[in-house]
Amino acid sequence: MIQIKNVTKVYGGKLKAVDNLTLELKPGEIFGFLGPNGAGKTTTIKMITGITSPDAGEIILNDISITQDPLNYKRQFGFVPDNPDIFLRLKGLEYLNFMADVYNVDSTLRQERIKDLSKRFDMENALGDYISSYSHGMRQKMILMGALIHDPSLWVLDEPMTGLDPKSSYYLKEMMREHADKGNVVFFSTHVLDVAEKVCDRVGIINKGKLMFCGTMDELRGLVSENEGLEKIFLEMTSDEE
């Protein structure tokens, strides 16, 4: 599905925000990307989504290279950034229609999806209101709905649970599982180990741009003794000591 091969991003000529990262995500999996502040999660997401280009390496999604065929590549994923404060002057429904236009979703399909998504996220009564009047969580749900309107095979979510109420977060996790089970991939970043533990098939732990661990939760658990929590191993892998 997606191959990230030896990808490096350097800022200011010397800071390696992402350092020779290689990851391969397979159909059917939810992959959690974990790391402390400044580890390189958002930079990786920006490269996967084409917001910024790697200085080295390549990224291939559904056999399409982001450098060789960027437009086709970008049709394959839906992206939810960590800051949902965008398109504030549009009403919810206008925004969803705009996103459906961008991705050429025909009118029958878009109506079905808008109905389904707004029901799942409890947003049916908010579609006629301006996004500027929404709470943080509602804005986040709207961006999420817009990203999913073309039913992309890869979901890329930057800190998706932050700001969601328990019900929406529950439904989102359920949707992530459903999506992956249909043979798609969900890639999301988080600081929260508990979230990763509950929903991920595999996790990657990044620190200072370097991938410190990549494997299943069971494999990660296998690295800690019974009376040590996962948090301990996470802290060890991401400590500042060289």
Ligand SMILES: Nc1ncnc2c1ncn2[C@@H]1O[C@H](COP(=O)(O)OP(=O)(O)OP(=O)(O)O)[C@@H](O)[C@H]1O
């Ligand atoms: N546009 C930029 N210019 C210069 N340095 C940057 C830029 N964006 C990120 N960095 C630096 O690159 C490193 C990785 O940042 P990144 O935002 O990818 O981390 P992160 O894991 O997403 O962190 P957080 O969890 O705090 O969001 C940090 O040292 C950050 O200061």
